Amino acid sequence: MSKPLFGAFSTPEDGVHRLGPMQTIEVPQRRFKEDEVVDYVVVGVGSAGGVLLQRLARTGFTVIGLEAGPFWDTERDWVSDEAGSYNLYWNDLRITGGEHPLALGSNNSGKGVGGGSVHWAAFTPRLHPSDFEVYTRDGVGADWPITYEEIEPYYELLEQEIPIAGPAWFPWGKPHGHPYAPHPMGGVGDTLIKGCTKLGIPVSAGGPVAILSASHGDRPHCIYRGFCIQGCKVGAKASTLVTHVPDALEHGAEIRGSSMVARVSMDKAGRTNGVIYFDLEGKEHFQRARAVIVSGYAIETPRLLLNSACPGHEQGLANSSGTLGKYLMAQAGNVVLGRFDELIRMYKAPPAHALTEEFYETDPKRDFARGFAVQTVAPLPIAFAKQCMTSKALWGWGLRRMMMDYNHWSTLGVLGEILPWEDNRVELAEEKDRFGLPVAKTFFGLHDNDHKLIEFGTKKVMEIMSAAGATEVVSESRYAHLVGAARMGADPAKSVCDKFGRTWDIPNLFIMDGSVMPTQGSANPGLTIQALAARTADYLISQGDSVFTTSKRDMTTPPVRKSLSPPGTFSKGAPHIG
Ligand SMILES: Cc1cc2nc3c(=O)[nH]c(=O)nc-3n(C[C@H](O)[C@H](O)[C@H](O)COP(=O)(O)OP(=O)(O)OC[C@H]3O[C@@H](n4cnc5c(N)ncnc54)[C@H](O)[C@@H]3O)c2cc1C
Ligand code: SF4
Secondary structure (H helix, E strand, O other), X not given: OOOOOOOOOOOOOOOOEEOOOOOEEOOOOOOOOOXXXXXXXXXXXXHHHHHHHHHHHXXXXXXXXXXXXXXXXXXXXXXXXXXXXXXXXXXXXOEEEOOOOOOOHHHOOEOOOOHHHOOOOOEOOOOOHHHHEHHHHHOOOOEOOOOHXXXXXXXXXXXXXXXXXXXXXXXXXXOEOOOEOOOOOOHHHHHHHHHHHHHOOOOEEOOOEOEOOOOEOOEOOOOOOOOHHHOOOOOOEOOHHHHOHHHHHHOOOEEEOOOEEEEXXXXXXXXXXXXXXXXXOOOEEEEEEEEEEEOOHHHHHHHHHHHOOXXXXXXXXXOOOOOOOEOOEEEEOOEEEEEOOOXXXXXXXXXXXXEEOOOOOOOOOOOXXXXXXXXXXXXXXXXXXXXXXXXXXXXXXXXXXXXXXXXXXXXXXXEEOOXXXXXXXXXXXXXEOOOXXXXXXXXXXXXXXXXXXXXXXXXXXXHHHXXXXXXXXXXXXXXEEEEOOOOEOXXXXXXXXXXXXXEOOOOOEEEOOHHHOOOOOOOOOHHHXXXXXXXXXXXXXXXXXXXXXXXXXOOOOOOOOHHHOOOOOOOOOOOOOO
């Protein structure tokens, strides 16, 4: 073929901002004047922030997204290389503590436009209806202030917008299908399917995952080379950087990269009037706004609000309940490694491509509440080396020998629901960052139910791996996906914000990201976070100017505005065969 299918790929050029081989955005972009008062400032342009900005801009609000990390030009800034992708993560200092301290750094959140959706593996299961009433059903955790039915239309909408590839029939939770056809199986998915089939466990092949199985607009389909967690230079994997940010810019949003928000500012009337942030050179700025939405992730959101303490809000903003920073959650992410005589080649295909949710719900026959999913993991060599070290205590030659055997190993993961506990929390540390701001300190520990669930889940995945034909099976413990720490609720005394993310204490201050989740289920959180963000945007649009002018709390559910979807959303995708 003399010409590539989608035309020749060009190298980075001055004056062109590239989001993939074919996707570009216009430069120069909109820049509001320094002293201009905008309608909304969104702090953090990640999974939630990207969706919020897109919808608010499309409706005609003036909006700025302030993002601590860079505004990626994917052709210039990204490499398909495991070590070279280190800077996609929030690597700034965070302190970890508690009985079972969380590993922070690259196992947590992103920094840069797109946030965590840039480096996510892109598994996109929905929560189950039971997740919204965990306390009512099981007497543990908490109930959400919304039901599954309230978020369902947003799941359906975001699955089209992103779009999601997966089976035409997904049987767990509330059964549903996916707009794009499932992906072919890689070696790791094959082991999950083989093991589950042998044991009679239903399994989903080829998704649900936010990776294109057919081209979509100016994004090509997946080419199965496995650099998804490194950003995906191809543009086949969805991130808000490629799905929602371009449309936000098209409709007049400004995105200011390398802008670290230090404090949310308050006026004398008890309302926020903007934010104080530092640019790359450390120069302080004040961005005035009629309302502020904090979308900084489950660690940085509580950190920012705690750092914004001021007279009248001595314990931090939006913290009259004392729950800000508390009920931080991570999912159990224990990894099971299995050695096969045949070649597996974990690097081929996206890490996320097969799963089972057969153990998701509470089962009275077990001695713990709630459950877990089993998913493909498929690390690249550096992550695999870490797993070899922790699962088999290898070092030196022993480690090298196992590394040389990489192509024969498969990895499957437990994704287990750890319950929200008050003592798992984010606080401010003594240590400060380069702007002089106290950094976050997390405290994390497992409780009895969590221990039992993890033990059962890990054994079950080891059984699956053995049933698939592994000759050696080992495991390592790990956690994944932090959420909570600024939870939404129906009771102002027990939560930080209401069901739309509006803080109970400050009428024009909102929180919208993974930190608002009261429980986390055993589904990866990204799709839920984007669905919640779209719902909050619909609420803000319905409320209009009243958000800026009154303290009245209107809890009316807004209409679902499908007309705000980015262009091309309702295209047909790849047909499902059979
Ligand atoms: C390796 C890995 C794989 C994952 N795989 C999956 C998966 O397969 N499926 C899934 O659903 N989820 C996955 N996740 C989790 C998912 O990425 C996160 O749950 C999700 O992105 C969180 O969304 P958010 O909006 O809460 O925060 P983020 O997406 O992290 O966005 C927050 C943004 O705010 C910015 N920010 C923070 N503080 C400030 C400040 N003070 N000023 C300015 N900007 C600020 C940050 O730089 C960041 O860009 C994965 C995570 C990791 C680490
Ligand atoms: S496997 Fe597919 S989604 Fe992953 S990096 Fe390659 S092209 Fe992107």
